[in-house]
Amino acid sequence: MKVLFVANEVAPFAKVGGLADVAGSLPPALAELGVDVSVVMPLHRQCRVDDSAPALGSLEVRGPHETRLASVLLAELGGSGVPVYLIRYGPYFDRPEVYGPGGGDYPDSPQRYAFFARAALALIPALGLDPDAIHCHDWPTGLIPAFERLSPLGRPTVYTIHNLGYQGQFDLGVAPRIGIDPASEAMRLVQWRGHVNYMAAGIRSATVLSTVSERYAQEIQTPDFGEGLDGLLRGRAADLYGIVNGIDYEQWDPATDPALPDHFRRGAISGKQVCKAALQREMGLPVDPDVPLVSAITRLAWQKGLDVLAQVLPRAVKLPIQFVLLGTGEPALEDSYRLLGRQHPGEMAINIRYDERLARRIYAGSDMFVMPSRYEPCGLGQMMSMAYGTVPVVQATGGLADTVVEASTEPTGFVFYGLAADDLLFALERAVLAFRDRARWETLVARCMAQDFSWTESARKYADLYETAVARHGGRT
Numbered sequence: 001m002k003v004l005f006v007a008n009e010v011a012p013f014a015k016v017g018g019l020a021d022v023a024g025s026l027p028p029a030l031a032e033l034g035v036d037v038s039v040v041m042p043l044h045r046q047c048r049v050d051d052s053a054p055a056l057g058s059l060e061v062r063g064p065h066e067t068r069l070a071s072v073l074l075a076e077l078g079g080s081g082v083p084v085y086l087i088r089y090g091p092y093f094d095r096p097e098v099y100g101p102g103g104g105d106y107p108d109s110p111q112r113y114a115f116f117a118r119a120a121l122a123l124i125p126a127l128g129l130d131p132d133a134i135h136c137h138d139w140p141t142g143l144i145p146a147f148e149r150l151s152p153l154g155r156p157t158v159y160t161i162h163n164l165g166y167q168g169q170f171d172l173g174v175a176p177r178i179g180i181d182p183a184s185e186a187m188r189l190v191q192w193r194g195h196v197n198y199m200a201a202g203i204r205s206a207t208v209l210s211t212v213s214e215r216y217a218q219e220i221q222t223p224d225f226g227e228g229l230d231g232l233l234r235g236r237a238a239d240l241y242g243i244v245n246g247i248d249y250e251q252w253d254p255a256t257d258p259a260l261p262d263h264f265r266r267g268a269i270s271g272k273q274v275c276k277a278a279l280q281r282e283m284g285l286p287v288d289p290d291v292p293l294v295s296a297i298t299r300l301a302w303q304k305g306l307d308v309l310a311q312v313l314p315r316a317v318k319l320p321i322q323f324v325l326l327g328t329g330e331p332a333l334e335d336s337y338r339l340l341g342r343q344h345p346g347e348m349a350i351n352i353r354y355d356e357r358l359a360r361r362i363y364a365g366s367d368m369f370v371m372p373s374r375y376e377p378c379g380l381g382q383m384m385s386m387a388y389g390t391v392p393v394v395q396a397t398g399g400l401a402d403t404v405v406e407a408s409t410e411p412t413g414f415v416f417y418g419l420a421a422d423d424l425l426f427a428l429e430r431a432v433l434a435f436r437d438r439a440r441w442e443t444l445v446a447r448c449m450a451q452d453f454s455w456t457e458s459a460r461k462y463a464d465l466y467e468t469a470v471a472r473h474g475g476r477t
């Protein structure tokens with residue numbers, strides 16, 4: 001099975017959120033199962049590519065009004081042997097942000113991702129790739145299934161929804177600018193409720209659909225979580241699968257992580273105390289092993305429920321806890337956290353930036369990791385924190401509900417239902433009480449570290465899904 005994997009962010013080359021982690025770790029897991037997978041992404045300014053990366057030459061991308069000349073660089077995903085083709089086209093991708101400022105879009109985002117879709121498809125004949133299926137991710141790739149559906153030689157497509165809250169929805173006037181004739185069949189695929197909608201195009205057109213947890217696959221078929229697309233998704237329920245994300249435990253291992261001041265593993269946890277003291281010192285918080293350190297590493301977006309956390313924190317620090325935030329995003333949320341940091345020196349440390357190495361020190365040095373998400377397709381933060389012996393405190397939604405349990409003989413965290421401030425505070429209280437019981441806490445930490453969210457099983461499900469896509473596509477033609 002040959003698969004072309006198309007994504008806008010792929011770690012370690014460019015990362016905004018969890019999509020990059022998935023696109024960087026699922027392909028090597030697929031390769032281990034014998035899937036012949038190649039990855040395509042744009043060469044964003046933030047892409048860290050070796051100077052020695054071979055240039056594969058130029059790529060003609062035929063658009064609606066003109067042919068543009070891009071070029072292609074070849075890199076490799078870690079030492080996995082998985083090739084990554086980076087499409088270099090400076091006017092669209094050599095920009096300060098991957099998506100746009102403040103978590104939003106650039107004004108020409110529709111053109112950027114129409115171009116990327118065409119470039120990814122142009123790469124197939126240019127390099128003789130000949131994939132059996134194309135695996136597309138989130139709205140920036142939503143036009144690819146539509147283009148393939150309309151092409152006589154179109155290939156089977158798998159379209160994975162990582163976050164339905166970002167749809168690539170634009171005014172109808174965009175259509176001619178991205179080469180879609182308002183009277184065409186393509187328009188029927190991309191139009192949704194008076195807009196051009198890239199996510200809707202992907203959902204309508206792909207051979208099969210998936211999303212990143214079983215719970216979220218159910219949730220998005222309801223009006224509460226469907227973001228206006230639930231009807232469309234219910235119509236495709238027979239083709240929609242939930243496959244939970246994994247993490248790469250070689251990349252996320254506190255026993256070897258070079259970003260940490262000390263190392264630890266399940267059963268030999270003393271290094272975690274060293275990491276905690278170092279983090280407290282680095283963050284300007286009192287160095288005290290007995291105060292629980294609670295952290296959040298997150299995009300600052302409405303989705304993440306951080307407005308509610310901000311309301312709760314002034315009361316939570318009285319439990320007492322210390323709080324560390326690492327995040328960037330919506331300017332209003334950035335401001336409200338900066339203000340909290342100023343009002344609570346020695347209790348809260350607020351870091352408004354993107355910093356992968358600091359993220360690792362925080363996962364390792366914290367006792368608890370809070371994710372009060374309004375919705376969470378899968379969530380990786382809770383998995384990474386558990387791997388680093390940090391106990392998650394989560395709202396029961398999507399992948400968080402699938403991966404963290406409290407009401408169990410073998411709990412792995414603290415779970416609250418609905419985003420009421422008092423319920424979040426009460427969950428933090430339960431966590432703090434558990435922390436004070438040393439034996440109970442050690443058991444909980446060890447259980448978190450024993451959780452296995454590796455890719456093995458989920459990668460096998462994706463491999464099966466590619467077979468399903470090929471079979472259904474065959475049936476259609």
Ligand code: ADP
Pocket residue numbers: 016017018019021163297298299326327328353354355356359378379380381382384
């Ligand atoms: P989402 O994909 O919605 O952003 P996830 O929990 O699935 O949320 O994944 C978020 C990923 O991004 C995690 O790997 C997390 O550690 C990382 N991350 C988020 N914000 C930052 C930041 N400011 N600095 C470093 N890493 C971050």
